Amino acid sequence: xxxxxxxxxxxxxxxxxxxxxxxxxxxxxxxxxxxxxxxxxxxxxxxxxxxxxxxxxxxxxxxxxxxxxxxxxxxxxxxxxxxxxxxxxxxxxxxxxxxxxxxxxxxxxxxxxxxxxxxxxxxxxx
Numbered sequence: 315x316x317x318x319x320x321x322x323x324x325x326x327x328x329x330x331x332x333x334x335x336x337x338x339x340x341x342x343x344x345x346x347x348x349x350x351x352x353x354x355x356x357x358x359x360x361x362x363x364x365x366x367x368x369x370x371x372x373x374x375x376x377x378x379x380x381x382x383x384x385x386x387x388x389x390x391x392x393x394x395x396x397x398x399x400x401x402x403x404x405x406x407x408x409x410x411x412x413x414x415x416x417x418x419x420x421x422x423x424x425x426x427x428x429x430x431x432x433x434x435x436x437x438x439x440x
């Protein structure tokens with residue numbers, strides 16, 4: 315059985331590695347360290363789901379979400395944002411843009427995996 319492909323756009327290497335450990339058994343994980351690389355990978359690889367960490371630069375994360383959702387080749391790919399409580403006001407903006415879900419940090423593994431699984435089930439082959 316083919317694993318679902320997840321693109322994780324994350325500039326923090328420690329968070330990326332931790333999430334990759336959580337995801338690798340069930341999913342094929344692609345990683346991008348910045349917005350430009352993320353957009354290129356999304357268009358080229360057509361992942362089943364995109365995870366975007368709003369991180370320190372929440373405005374840039376939202377801009378990336380907007381770019382993915384506007385681009386013809388990527389706009390149907392479900393997006394989930396990760397956020398910390400300092401940036402919770404950005405979650406509403408992200409949802410209005412079309413982001414399908416949000417996951418708070420620090421990451422709780424069971425919640426993280428459940429939200430991803432739910433999004434993939436809700437938007438199969440998007």
